[in-house]
Amino acid sequence: MLASGPVIVMQVPEQLNSEEVRNFLQEMGPLLEANRPRIVFDCSQVRSIDGAGVEMLLDCLEEALKRDGDLKLAALSPEAEVMLELTRVARVFETFSSSDEAVRSFNAIPADALAQDAPWYTPAFGNLGALKQAS
Amino acid sequence: MGKSIFGFFDLKNRGSLGVVGAIVVGESGESKDAFAASAALPQPSSQRVFARVELLGRSVLDRTVDSLKAAGLPSVSLITPDLITQDLITHEGRAHKRDGKVRSHDACDVWPDVTQETATMREQGVEALLIAVAGPYVEFHPGDMFQFQREQGVPIVRACDDSGDLPIWVVALQQLPDGVEVKSYLEAANPAAFPAGGYVNRLETAAEVRRLVCDSLTGQCRLRPAGFEVKPGIWIAPGAQVERSARVVAPAFLGSGATVADQCLITRGTNLEANSQVDYGTVVEDSSVLSNTYVGIGLDLSHSVVDGIELMNTRYGIKFNVSDPAILRRIQENRSRFGATRSSIGNVEVGAVPVSSQRTMRR
Numbered sequence: 001m002l003a004s005g006p007v008i009v010m011q012v013p014e015q016l017n018s019e020e021v022r023n024f025l026q027e028m029g030p031l032l033e034a035n036r037p038r039i040v041f042d043c044s045q046v047r048s049i050d051g052a053g054v055e056m057l058l059d060c061l062e063e064a065l066k067r068d069g070d071l072k073l074a075a076l077s078p079e080a081e082v083m084l085e086l087t088r089v090a091r092v093f094e095t096f097s098s099s100d101e102a103v104r105s106f107n108a109i110p111a112d113a114l115a116q117d118a119p120w121y122t123p124a125f126g127n128l129g130a131l132k133q134a135s
Numbered sequence: 136m137g138k139s140i141f142g143f144f145d146l147k148n149r150g151s152l153g154v155v156g157a158i159v160v161g162e163s164g165e166s167k168d169a170f171a172a173s174a175a176l177p178q179p180s181s182q183r184v185f186a187r188v189e190l191l192g193r194s195v196l197d198r199t200v201d202s203l204k205a206a207g208l209p210s211v212s213l214i215t216p217d218l219i220t221q222d223l224i225t226h227e228g229r230a231h232k233r234d235g236k237v238r239s240h241d242a243c244d245v246w247p248d249v250t251q252e253t254a255t256m257r258e259q260g261v262e263a264l265l266i267a268v269a270g271p272y273v274e275f276h277p278g279d280m281f282q283f284q285r286e287q288g289v290p291i292v293r294a295c296d297d298s299g300d301l302p303i304w305v306v307a308l309q310q311l312p313d314g315v316e317v318k319s320y321l322e323a324a325n326p327a328a329f330p331a332g333g334y335v336n337r338l339e340t341a342a343e344v345r346r347l348v349c350d351s352l353t354g355q356c357r358l359r360p361a362g363f364e365v366k367p368g369i370w371i372a373p374g375a376q377v378e379r380s381a382r383v384v385a386p387a388f389l390g391s392g393a394t395v396a397d398q399c400l401i402t403r404g405t406n407l408e409a410n411s412q413v414d415y416g417t418v419v420e421d422s423s424v425l426s427n428t429y430v431g432i433g434l435d436l437s438h439s440v441v442d443g444i445e446l447m448n449t450r451y452g453i454k455f456n457v458s459d460p461a462i463l464r465r466i467q468e469n470r471s472r473f474g475a476t477r478s479s480i481g482n483v484e485v486g487a488v489p490v491s492s493q494r495t496m497r498r
Binding site: 050081087088 | 433434435436437439446448451453456457458459461462
């Protein structure tokens with residue numbers, strides 16, 4: 001398990017079947033019970049996912065959302081991507097090409113946190129009024 | 136005369152060709168891998184020989200044998216290893232066997248049988264022999280190839296296209312050394328190249344399978360789906376069942392005994408081969424579901440070829456097994472499909488009636 005600040009990055013096992021899901025959930029359980037869990041599943045090693053694996057991903061997402069957190073998927077292997085598309089689950093998750101990118105996405109400033117009256121552009125020459133007064 | 140798949144040519148009108156024959160070799164994957172070491176013979180990219188898999192109702196191998204027979208070749212042998220005889224010989228293949236023109240040799244290594252069969256044909260007076268190894272789908276004129284060999288006066292001619300050699304040869308049997316193994320003779324020979332000229336699909340990858348299916352459904356090649364065109368671009372074989380609320384968008388092919396459950400969508404050049412099942416609410420787009428394959432409930436299958444539990448995705452170029460039987464699985468072959476004469480789309484029955492008199496699907 002890799003920890004990167006408050007965002008937890010978990011390596012998803014190669015075979016995401018019912019047996020592996022059980023072990024994986026044992027690790028995941030305490031993390032999901034935290035307040036506002038922010039989790040990234042690194043799926044680069046995944047070679048196969050069955051129904052239990054898909055269900056586990058959805059359960060984890062549900063638990064994270066319930067606690068005002070989120071679960072994001074990163075570095076999906078082609079096999080994982082095909083399986084998630086096949087089972088119509090891909091569209092439910094935010095996905096990123098790398099774990100770093102997924103971690104950064106948690107720390108990005110949300111759009112609604114920006115002041116609504118601030119200009120949408122950055123003035124290239126600073127305050128034009130002050131410039132005119134000085135001249 | 137137009138180009139055709141190994142034929143639909145009339146050898147009877149080509150008296151100058153002499154006595155000709157053909158051997159179609161349906162190799163197993165193992166035999167083809169043994170070939171991979173040779174530079175002279177084709178190197179398959181995978182174990183699978185798609186030519187023996189039913190595509191649009193019949194295998195390419197089956198179609199090849201049939202068209203050689205239809206072309207009027209007096210002697211055609213089909214030599215297949217035991218491993219593939221069962222899945223190759225469909226109802227069409229059984230018909231080939233019944234009429235006695237096509238002989239199936241059950242053996243793991245087919246080449247000793249090819250050598251033996253070649254010797255037999257030579258004794259029977261066959262002068263030129265066409266040897267085609269199962270693999271690519273090629274549209275060319277065999278009569279032209281025999282004629283080319285005769286005009287060139289060379290002992291061996293090999294078909295080729297822009298991408299390289301094809302596993303089709305014409306051998307002058309009178310110039311074949313006594314007791315030589317045909318396989319080593321083909322490998323060692325330096326044949327004259329005969330440009331096939333027509334449509335060629337090497338059928339080595341899942342993407343090429345998809346291309347052949349789409350090209351056939353859109354009329355880009357001469358391979359015709361084995362079924363009835365119930366409306367433009369939608370081909371349905373006898374015994375296929377489409378539930379009332381399912382939707383089939385052209386071009387598409389539904390093989391005999393294929394079933395499509397309620398709320399499904401079959402679209403963008405999809406072919407569902409014989410006895411395949413697509414379960415409730417699943418979308419199948421730009422994909423091939425091969426014979427006896429079950430596709431589970433509520434899935435989105437796209438850009439893929441599925442065969443039992445094996446999934447080959449053309450977008451990513453990957454192949455893997457899906458271990459969950461609720462998603463994909465192999466189902467038992469339904470033998471009764473061979474006797475089926477009618478299909479149904481919703482409550483509309485279609486079958487052995489002229490296309491013009493069929494009722495069209497109403498949604």
